[in-house]
Amino acid sequence: MHSVIPGAPAVGPPQDDYAVTAEFYDVLQAEQDTARVxxxxxxxxxxxxxxxxxxxxGTGRVTEMSLRESLAGVHAVEPSRAMRAPLMTRLAALPRALRExxxxxxxxxxxxxxREVADVAVCHNxxxxLAPEARRALWPALAGALVPGGSLVLQLPPRRLPDTDVVRLFAPQRIGEHAYGGHMVMAAVGGRVRTRCHYWVRGSQGLLREHTETFWMWPxxxxxxxxxxxxxxxxxxxxxxxxxxxxxxxxPPARPE
Structure with a gap:
């Protein structure tokens, strides 16, 4: 049973689009992505x-970096329940002064x-x-959340559909006795980019388990x-x-006084 707090936004069914990837993302990509953000x-x-x-x-690379690099408050927006699990774990491990x-x-x-909670917004990955209609719905919400003169920095989506399938390998990572790895395949399908992630876990006796998850991107x-x-x-x-x-x-950006 879920209780509803008066005045709070309605929360729909849990969004677990990343239920598989949430387990593997930090293991396979966080080190590289942390340096990139x-x-x-x-x-x-x-x-x-x-x-x-x-x-x-997501799992909180921009959030943590923002806490460490600034003295301002940080608002982390993440609708996926699966991704919020590693995000909350990351935040729970931080010193209290950062968590607050x-x-x-x-x-x-x-x-x-x-409304007007930030003067810097980051939209990474x-x-x-976002489908075109969802992308268009984001912009007025962003304008409302920033103060006048605030800045927005975003990572651009692909400009066009790929001509051929694009394969990206994840370098295997070891945790204890198990190795984790996988790859991603991006392909043009019906005006969108289908991104299919394959993950595997291997032990001394060979393959222990494997998973596949599909995401969509819009150029x-x-x-x-x-x-x-x-x-x-x-x-x-x-x-x-x-x-x-x-x-x-x-x-217009604010002029320094």
Whole structure:
């Protein structure tokens, strides 16, 4: 039985789209992704004064980095129940002083209804996973959650469908007596990118178990995103060194006093 708190957003059925991947993600990808998010967003979050908004927090690499690099409060938005399990475990292991500055919102940003809680928003590895209608619904929610002059930094989705299947191998990782590994295959299917992840666990006697999980991604060009975001008051900031990252400001960026 679930109790309902008056005034809280309605929570639907648990979103366990990542039920398989949640077990393997940090084991196979977190070390590389932790270095990447620090490289891409550290300077942005370090300059936050009002707060940092982590949209699609996943297992918490951007969230933890934001807590360590800034003194501002952090809002971690993650609707997937499966992904929130490692996220909460990561946060529980942090010192109390860091934990007290982070709030986890178990909804989509639209459902969370946050208003002017941050001057920096990071959207890492998320926009590609939103269907066009869901992506368009995100922008007004983002504009409401940022203070005027706040900045948004997002990782761009693929510009187009892949011409051929793309395979990415996960380097095997050992935990105790078991080795964990797998691979990802990206393919164009019906105007979308089908991303199929295969995971395996091996022991001294061979294969112990294997799992497969499928995700979908939707391509969008930089120009398309800029056009959509402009309708909600976002203006582009200077291009980043990494062409896969787009930075914008909610209205003209504030001038330093």
């Amino acid at each position: 620090r490289h891409l967003y550290r300077r942005d979050v370090a300059g936050a004064h009002v707060g940092v908004l982590d949209i699609g927090a 500055r982070v709030t986890v919102h178990p909804y989509t940003l639209e459902e969370a209804g946050l 998320t926009v590609a996973c 969008a060009t930089r120009a398309e995103l800029l056009g959509d975001l402009a309708g909600h008051g976002f203006v582009p900031l200077p291009s980043r060194a990494d062409p896969g990252v787009l930075a914008l400001s909610l209205g």
